[in-house]
Amino acid sequence: MNMSFVLREENRTLLERVRDMIRNEIMPLEDEYQAEINKGDRWQYTERQAEILEGLKAKAKAAGLWNFWLTDSDKGFGLTTVEYAYFAEEMGKTPLGAEVFNCSAPDTGNMEVFERYGTEKMKEQWLRPLLEGEIRSAYLMTEPDVASSDATNISMSCVRDGDDYVLNGEKWWSSGAGDPRCKVYIVMVKTGGDDLPKHKRQSMIVVPADTPGIEILRPMEVYGHDDAPHGHMHIRFTDVRVPAENILLGEGRGFEIAQGRLGPGRIHHCMRAIGQAEMALEQMCKRALQREAFGKKLAQLGANFDIIAECRMEIEMARLLCLKAAWYMDQGDARAAAPWISQIKVVAPRVALKVIDEAVQMFGGQGVSQDTPLATAWTHVRTLRLADGPDAVHRRQVARAELKKHTQEKI
Template identity: 80%
Template sequence: MEMSFAVRPQVREMLERVKAMIRDEVIPLEAAYHAEIDTGDRWQFTARQTEILEGLKEKARAAELWNFWLTDSARGLGLSTVEYAHFAEEMGRTPLGAEVFNCSAPDTGNMEVFERYGSDAMKDRWLTPLLAGEIRSAYLMTEPDVASSDPTNLEMICKRDGDAYVLDGEKWWASGAGDPRCKVYIVMVRTGGEDLPRHKRHAMIVVPADTPGIEVLRPMMVYGQDDAPHGHMHIRFTKVRVPVENMLLGEGRGFEIAQGRLGPGRIHHCMRAIGQAEAALELLCRRSLDREAFGKPLAQLGANYDIIAEARMEIEMARLLCLKAAWMMDQGDARAAAPWISQIKVIAPRVALKVIDEAVQMHGGQGISQDTPLARAWTHQRTLRLADGPDAVHRRQVARAELARYTQRAV
């Protein structure tokens, strides 16, 4: 089958409008939005933040530039994964980009779960306001006391008690759970014992964020930053009762849902990473031409030509790999796409980190300060090397697939 990364003409027109809105309207407001975080309660939105964010979202909705991520749904715009990847790259250029167009993680993955596996009642209560950008959500998977890179280790207790399930345990790195607009969690829990196969012991359950027994213990710090008002929270569940109808698909089917949720999301993360790398390279180049030292523009000093050339080449290679992973996803065989998704999940953050670091170096002390977006971008990309599976796990999957070509079974 011929592989194509082409974008249809009508989609290209939408993409150009998104590019223009990000360049002309979103990025110019980015600094003002982030400056508001330190003016009051870090976990509440100020009037100015709300004005900026909701104003941009309303413009995007009015222009029908909304919910691009719905690539396999009658509710969406009919984009392929390859086409959406181009949008994700553009949105990745600014921290506000994804939310402005209602394409933020973890909401996109959670909305996919609700659409594919949720009941009509769940769709009415949670999916509809999420699609409208009226509320936010969180996905609770990792736990502090087990090696969550192997999710079969997850231990949060979920026991049936009459017409309810009772949850006990702790979750951390619940991204987005600090947001005051976060109203619902999708939680990975353990429902089966040692007598069941390891991948049949877990389930996913929907938990309203205001359910009694839920305690937010603390925001997790990312290199000393709390990422307010989004946050990555450490949460304790103590005898939290959830109606049985909140179980998704049924006991023991958590991994089935997880694979449907995480595959596309990893591609989205990676294309946003490429967008951040492009933004960093632009800052690097502009700085190298605008500043002089020793009587020359910085671009002409040291190995800066080589640094800029290497950054361009590595971004192009990463983009092509990501587009191939997206194309593989579009073919409808998630198992065949998985090794390609693992490859890009390793490569994209690695390339983005390298380019961002070179941009920091070009800016000198300013590069690690609050005066550029580079420090925030670097910490985000370093976090991405752990989110949705650490590099080592993905490399293992790539190696298993490669070795399987030469054996009768996976190694």
């Protein structure tokens, strides 16, 4: 098996251009952008915030640094998933990185859904402006009253009524739904009765965000933070009528679409988490060499040499596992790739959390404050251990794949 993690020469040059823009144009504006969030309405972009974000996006787009996530597509650069991993890692080093290059979740997953499964009308109405970075979107799956890590529990009612479907129920942790630019939702719903096979009861439907009957109840807070203006919203649907043509592929195809969407989304999160770990290690090392206590640099105190070394080694191991999962995805066999995606989905957030936490420790009280990006990074990566499936679910999948090698029994 010839497994290669090498970037093609032309893509190495492309990656250097991305890395240069992140370091020299995006990172210098991070603090100013973040400071704008607390001015006025947190759920609207201030004039300066929009100027920063849209200005950076325009620069990236004009330079052709756009939509890298479109792997193996004639609309993008034709990157493999392995190659995209290097780009996503760089974008993960700054909170603005993914959006500046139009590679943000949940938009990338939603765009894949529209491209693979959408009608021509959907592609024109929603895919085109998403690809251009003109609007944002949200993916609504998780529900407050059921264990949504088992998606067969999804119970939002979706009933056919003439030429429409009528939706009733609640969704929460709807990431991105707080953004004023969010114009469309892709929603996992229940269309089939309990008499159907359990994986044929759910469907996906496209819902414009301004449809009557949709009520945003509240932003969900992550350790006390509402993540404005992006947000993770709790939403109620009351007799929301959507044209029947908005159902994707037809009733009962929800799981098929979900598997096509969630695999890439999970690994993209992991790639960016490795970038966050790299930035935390960089900040830790600089702090250790600049700060003194007890007459010595912090690097020379306690076990800090060992801590820095362990962080470097664990990041390298996580990156290799991520690249291996990406390689399996590039082979086109989703079933073979799934256990590897589950492995990195557990490992990448775990490693990133450890490195970020060690960096916080090196900074002392400043590390948990708003004066460094570390506390926010830790909060986001801790959430990643739940997003797209909690650790326990992914470990279950890894264990099942391992046990199947040794038994004919159903695991």
